[in-house]
Amino acid sequence: MLQITKKMATLATYCSILTPLTGTAQSGKLHDYNSIGWYQLNLTTNLGPKWGLHVDYNQRYEPLQKELFQRLIRTGVNFKPFSAWHFRTGYTWVENIPYGNFPSNSEGLKSNEHRLYQMIAYKHLAGNIEFRHRVMTEQRWLERTPTAGSKNSSYLYANRVRYQLKTQLPIKRKADQQRYPFVQLQNELMVAYGKNVPDNHFDQNRVSLLAGYHFSKQLQLEAGIIHIRQLLQRKINDQSVLLHNTGLQINLYAQLNPTKKATAK
Template sequence: MDFKAILFRILPGLILLLELSPPALAQSERVKDFNNNGWYMYFGDHKLNDRWGLHTEVQWRRHNVLKDPQQLLIRAGINYDLTPSAMFTLGYGYIETHPYGDFPAAGTFPEHRIYQQLQLRNSLSRVGLLHRYRLEQRWIKRAGAETSTYLNRARYMLKATLPLIGTSTDAGEPFLAAYNEIFIGFGNNIQRHIFDQNRAYAALGYKINDAAMLELGYLNQIVQKANGTVFEHNHTWQVSLFYNLDFRSN
């Protein structure tokens, strides 16, 4: 059995172990905060030439599905294709977070973020797989603070897509999508939340044309607050538009 086959066998178990560990460590003092949110998102990876491209992204995140503000996220990056199935991205993000839930922040606060990302694509039979590895350097200025707090975070996402017609997803055809993403904090300023959050997602998608796809899905997000005792359980409706432009000349 080759290395890739072994990895695919053990990876689900590792992800499950990481998800289960934080509740076990904090079970005696955990406080649960349940929320219903809505995330409305645009993603674009735009080819400039055979190697280079641009990433653009806007996420409008709302508390109580649509009624109240939760977050505004704007992210951009420079893509470089290492191979046809591997892409590296270096980018910047701005995030504005608003108070929400039963344990809200003291006020609205900004975050500036630099990130490095590697995406690997492959497939198992009809299932397309995307592995995304991301490192983030974060500067967060809490409400009332005079200076920003610097934090490091690592993320890993495994996403699977399954065409519902044929062996590949073509224009005008639906598909299913699912992913799990784990967030781990590290560095000097991490308090009691080394486990930062986990996101589990399932969606129905539709490929509009060669450049555009739409996904309608549900996200179960578990977030551990910095104090280590409050865990958000966020039930989140997601609407995602993927629109990738190709600026290469014919």
């Protein structure tokens, strides 16, 4: 147990390097603290040795499971030319529902978002710790809700780039063992950019500490704590708004039809 604690402390120190220093100019910001529930179902299916399909469904609540504030559906096509490399491209739909003291739009109305995205992921081992790196670019169409005197909504185009580092440490796993518990630390940084973004700046940072279990190569469940710092894309009384969302995260991953290895004849 002491060795595990030391390893996780090392990982936490390593990942903290990625965390943006948003506290350097706190005096010019408004702060909103919320308790959240962050739930995700991930499904993949193979179309062959290298190609496959992906869909994940997300529901996010404030607090925990009382009021739904975001629903997200992401679809994609997977390509895995090698076991360590993973490419994906697809479409995402997001429904945003006002929550907290400072909603995402001044009218306090629901809004939709449409995205196209491209993803590259790479994994490798350092001892018995697995590192997963993910880079994602997103083209976003953000709904601008009708203002006073206007009946129709419009869409604003923006870009975002994301980098995620995920580290997973198995607990008492033997060689080739498919069922085992693990602990996981992940950190994701997002930066918005483009002509419709007032300043090319920090968008949000997500940090999670999770415990999970591999039931098989096709089924994995994980749960733990997530903390999100998010800068709203609008100002209130000329002040930026920084959200601090902390709560429970639960993720379920399932592979529907794993590729079968060829048997010797």
